[in-house]
Amino acid sequence: MGGMNFAFLCREKPKPTGKKVAIIGAGPAGLAAAGYLVCHGHEVHVYDKLPEPGGLMLFGIPEFRIPIYRVRDGCKNLENAFEVKFFPRTKVCFGNPNEDGDDFVEKRVEFEELVKNYDAVLIATGAWNAYLPNIPGSDLEGVFSALEYLFRIKSVKLGHMDWSEVPPIEGKKILVIGAGHTAVDAAIESVNLGAEKVYLSYRRTIREAPAGAYEIHLLQQRGVKWLERTMPVRIIGENGKVRAVELVKTKMSEPDETGRRRPIPIEGSNFQIDVDYVICAVGQMPTPPFAKETGIALDRKGRIVVDSRHMTSREGVFAAGDVVLGPSKVGKAVKDGLYTAESIHYWLMEVRE
């Protein structure tokens, strides 16, 4: 079989409308939107700071879940059959400084330039900002986010990095914090890379694990030590490097006013385990391509605010995917990308519903 067919709405490129759309971010939302827009005759240029389009489908999710060729061939098809122009290694900025994941950036384009040069702009930059827990020692060498870790592993497999740029895992002891899909993938990759011991710490029980009990059981079968009802309190270093981590056992609180039980530490239940790396997968924040006030409103979780037309608080600038939804799923981003592209099309063609 071939790649994903992002332009699944048409068989071939239709007559051009003469309208040009810039998409920032070549992940599932941006690519799905690109597919819709080219099928409706618009010229589409896609900007992305990574060396090739695909977003988290290529640079985050392990290959055994999503085959690389499935994404790559899909992007090639957009490029060859539908004349979508990709601008890889290109960061769209508001003059903002360097961020995580800028490793591959070679060119910079001002956002205002895009607004000036295109009929519409779509922001689909996802949620790449991974939290690190705010505990003593989280600045030590050997503490990193699971997203960064998976990003580096995939970058090697895609041929953009060398194994020397991935922390050496073989024979090492690793603690992964979290129990979502990112945590599970970081744990599996660590096992595959030959870690001596992999621990997975989660503050609730297997029943609440966002990745589902099945995935956690699979990990346990592969030798991962599941530490449920634990949370890290401090990371202990030696010569600036991680040596051990101190965890505390948790119990569930009485339901609060919202009816939710929260894990609270049990005093005096602290214990230590020796580890070489602490990999954190405790959540991600949206990463809009700007740092502060630019006339585009964000909510308190950092998500871009859009109206029912998927338009931001700036006329002609739309947003879709995780940068609007918060960290979600490939499918939710694809769906949002499609609906947003439809809305862009109506807006460009002045169709009133």
Place this chain on the structure above:
Amino acid sequence: MRKVLHVDYSLCIGCETCEGVCEFLHHGKPNIRVYYTVTGIPIPINCRHCEKAPCMEVCPAGAISRDHDGAIIINPNKCIGCMMCLAVCPFGVPTFDVKLKAMTKCDMCADRRELGMPPACSEMCPAEAIFFGKPEEAEEEIRRRTAEKIARERISSIPLEGVGRQL
């Protein structure tokens, strides 16, 4: 030409792309939906277009038929909305559409097939877990894809770039 739309549950990663794309094409009502079992396994449920379709056999109004590609189709003009098709469906697929006053379900993207395009879910599934085509072609792809998955899980620490045949 008999075609199949096969969902391979072991390859599904629960990303919900099939559901999102189907919803977009069907005005907010997807004909394929991902359900999560109590153990957290994602299972997409849609019409399997059975060879001996119980819904087609039980329908008292004769509203269910098979089209030239082998897709099981409900004719909303003939459907009396008795839900017998849902009662006998091993997968609980047919849905009562309140507006249409008839049962609806996956039709393997009938209007897309008219134009020579495959069902949208199979086009967009990132995990390549949905197969469409002649049975023998689909089966061949399923086995090929499963072999790749097994190999990837086993040797995922070895970069595949430059090793053997490029994918």
